[in-house]
Amino acid sequence: MQRALEQARAAAAVGEVPVGAVIVLGDRLISEGHNGTRTRQDPTAHAEMVALRGAADRLGWDLLDATLYVSLEPCAMCAGALVLARIRRLVYGAPDPKAGMCGSLACLVQDSRLNHRLEVTPEVLAEDAAELLRAFFRERRG
Numbered sequence: 001m002q003r004a005l006e007q008a009r010a011a012a013a014v015g016e017v018p019v020g021a022v023i024v025l026g027d028r029l030i031s032e033g034h035n036g037t038r039t040r041q042d043p044t045a046h047a048e049m050v051a052l053r054g055a056a057d058r059l060g061w062d063l064l065d066a067t068l069y070v071s072l073e074p075c076a077m078c079a080g081a082l083v084l085a086r087i088r089r090l091v092y093g094a095p096d097p098k099a100g101m102c103g104s105l106a107c108l109v110q111d112s113r114l115n116h117r118l119e120v121t122p123e124v125l126a127e128d129a130a131e132l133l134r135a136f137f138r139e140r141r142g
Contacts, residue, residue, distance in 0.1 A: 001069050001091060001124045007034040007047065008071040008132050014039055018132040021047035021070040023055045023063065023087075030066060031055035047071070048078035052085055063087050071129040073100035073122070079108040082118060089119040093129030 007020020011034035022032040033050025037043055048070055055063055067089040068082060074092065079101040082090060090102060090109060101108045102120055109118040 001071075001093065003029070003032060004047075004069040004071045004093070005125065005128055005132065007032055008129065011035045011047070012132065012136050018136050019047040019070065019072045021051040021068060023051050023066050023068050025059070025063075025066045030058055030063075044077065046075065046078050048074050049081060052081055056085070061085060067091060069124075071125075071132065072096055073102050073104055074109075075099045076101045076108060082109055083114055083116050086116045087118055089121065091121040091124050093124055094126050094133060095123060 003022045004020045007022065008018040011020060012018035016035040016038055020034040023030045031051045031054030033054060034047045036045035036050060048068060051068065055066065062085070064086045066087050068087050069091045071093040073094065073096040074082065074090070075096070092102060095104050097104050099105070103122050109120060
């Protein structure tokens, strides 16, 4: 999770909302990324999507034994992508009461109607992740 927070700090350094993600397989780092929606002008460039694309480039789309660590609870788009990639486990930091789809608003990644469900470990280093977000938005509001 520390590596995901490092990625979140990297996002903030370039003016992006500070969310970072890493994908690990066993004890091996497979991919990492941070939000890039503004710098890439791409609404799908969330940290999770960036990390998933990197992992898929290396291993293919089926990431059945992988764990994704992300500093903020995934949104609906990212949660859906995690299911489609068949990620085994999701570990996230701060909950997202306005957009989180892995426990806050709903739990898409554990919906029994879908063909794959993830193990979810919420709120790991949640206060550290939340403080990065609070500081970022405080600074932007000036």
